[in-house]
Amino acid sequence: MRFNRRMSIGLLLLGGLALAAIMAPFLVGDPFAISPANRLRPPSALYPFGTDNFGRSVLSRTVYGGRISLIVGGAVAAISVVLGFAIGLPAGYFRRIDNVVMRVMDGIMAIPSVLLAIAVVTLTGSGVGTVIAALAVPEVPRVVRLVRSLVLMIRELPFVEAAVASGSSSFKVLWLHVLPHTVAPVIVQVTYVAGSTILTEAALSFLGIGTPATIPTWGNMIANARNFFSLAPWLIIFPGIAVSIAVLAVNLFGDGLRDLLDPRLARRVR
C-alpha cells in the first residue's frame, strides 16, 4: 500500500501519542506526586510543561491523560464498526426492515451527543465504561447509515445477483460478497468517529462528568485549571495542544486514507 503525505503525518503523530501513553511510567514522573513548594511553576528544565495548583507535573499528567482519550476513542470506533455492520448490512439488504431501522437511527442522531451522554452518565454513575457506552450511542447511526447506503448500491451489482441466483443464502451473500466492498469507506468514516469521540470525551471530562476526577484526562486537567488560567496559561495550553494533535492526527489519517482508497473522490473533495 502506498502511503500519502497526510496519512503518514497522521499515523506518525498518532503512533507517537499512543506510544507515549503506553510507555508513560518509563517516560515521565508520577502524575499524582504533589509538591506544595512548586505550585503553579511556569515551564522549566525540571517541569517542561510547568506545574499545576498542587505542584503536580503538567507533563506527566498530559502524557497519562492521553490514555483515557485513546482508550475511549478506540473503543467507540471499534463498537461503532461492529454495530454499524451488524445493523447496516441487514438494513440495506432486506427492504422490509430498512425503513424502520433507518427511522430509529434518524431519531438517535437527532439527540445532541453531549446531552445524550449527560443523561446516560447521570443515570448510571461515572466510569470509563459508561462514557464509552454513552459516546457510542450517537456514533453508531453514522456508520449504520453509510453501510446501508453502500449495501443499497452493491446489492444491485451483477456479482451479487449471480451469487443469489446460484443459491447462496442471504447470510453468505452479505458476508462474502457485500461486506468486503463496504470495508474501505467504513474504515475512513470510523477514523472520523474516533476524532469526534476524542473531542466529546474531552468535553465531558471538562464538564466534570464521566471519567472519575481522580484519573487525569486532558478535559479535567483544563477544567481544574479554569480558576488559574490567567496566572498559569500552560495549565490549559499543553493539554489543549495534546487534544488538538490527537484529533488532528486521526483526521489527517482519515483524509489520507480516503484519498488513497478513492482517488476519484479525492480529486473532487480534497
Place this chain on the structure above:
Amino acid sequence: MLAYIVRRIVSTLPVVAIVAVVVFLLLHLSPGDPAAVIAGDGAGIEEVARIRSELGLDQPLYEQFIRWVVRVVQGDLGASIFSKIPVTELIAQRIEPTLSLTVFTLFLSVSLGVAFGLVAAATAGSLLDHALIFVAIAGFSAPIFVIGYILVLVFAIDLDWLPVQGYVALADGFVPFLRHLVLPSVTLSLAYLALISRITRASVLEAVAQDYVRTAYAKGMGEARVFTGHVLRNAAVPITTIVGIGVALLISGVVVTESVFNIPGIGRLVVDAISRRDYPVIQGVTLVFAGVCVLINLLVDLACGLFDPRIRL
C-alpha cells in the same frame, strides 16, 4: 412544492416519535436503580422511594410511557426534583442567552464559512487556499473550551478589549449585550465555520466543473449570472445540508461554551443539573433540543427542495 412540504412533514413524524421513545427509555434501560443513583449515596430508603414515585418508576412501563407522552404533548416536561419549578419554566427563563448565542453563532459561521469557502475555491491550489484549508482542519481539531480560553487570554485579559465572561441581557443595552456575545460566539462558531467552508469549497469546485456551466458560458452568459444562477444554486444544496447536520454539533457546543463563559443559558441549566442529579431537567432539555434539531433539519430539507426542484420529486 406543497406536496413535497406535506411529504417531508409526514416523514418527520416517525423520527419525532423515535426521539421521544429513546429519551423516555434512557431512564429505564440504564442498569441498576436510577432512583437510587439520582438520590445519591447518602439517601435513605424513603428518599429513594419518593424519587421513584416522583419519576413514576413504580408504575408499569407502557403506562408510564403513555402518561409521559400525554404530558409532553400538553407542554408539561415535569418539574425539577431540586427546586420543584416546572422544566418548561426553567427553560423559558434561560432561553434568551442561549438563543442570542446560537443565532449570532449561526450568522457568523454561515456568512464567514461561505465567504472563506468561496475564496478558497476561487484561489484553489494557491497558498491562500492551502492556508484556509489548514485553518479549517485546525478549527475542527481543537476542542471548543480550549479555543475559548485562548481567546479569553488574548482578547479579554492581555488586550482587555472584551469582557472575560458573563452575559448582559439585550434589554440592558445593545452594546454591552454584543460585547459579551463576541467571544463566546466566535469560540462556538470555529468548528462549524470550518465544516461549512470545507463543504462550500468542495461543492463550488464541483459545480464549476459541470457541463452546464460550460454551456452557460458558451451561450454568452455573464460571469456573475453563471455564478449565481448555476454555480451557487447547485452548491447551495450540500451547503444547506451541512448546516442542518451541524446543528446537533452546535447544540453540544452550546453546553460547553456556556460553561466556559459563565452564560446563564439552557446549557448551564443542564450542567448545573448534573451535580444535583436533577434528571427531569436533563430529560426535558434533551427532548427540547432534539426537537429543535429535528425541526431545523426539516427546514433544511424544505430549503433544499426550494434550491433544487429535482429533490421535490
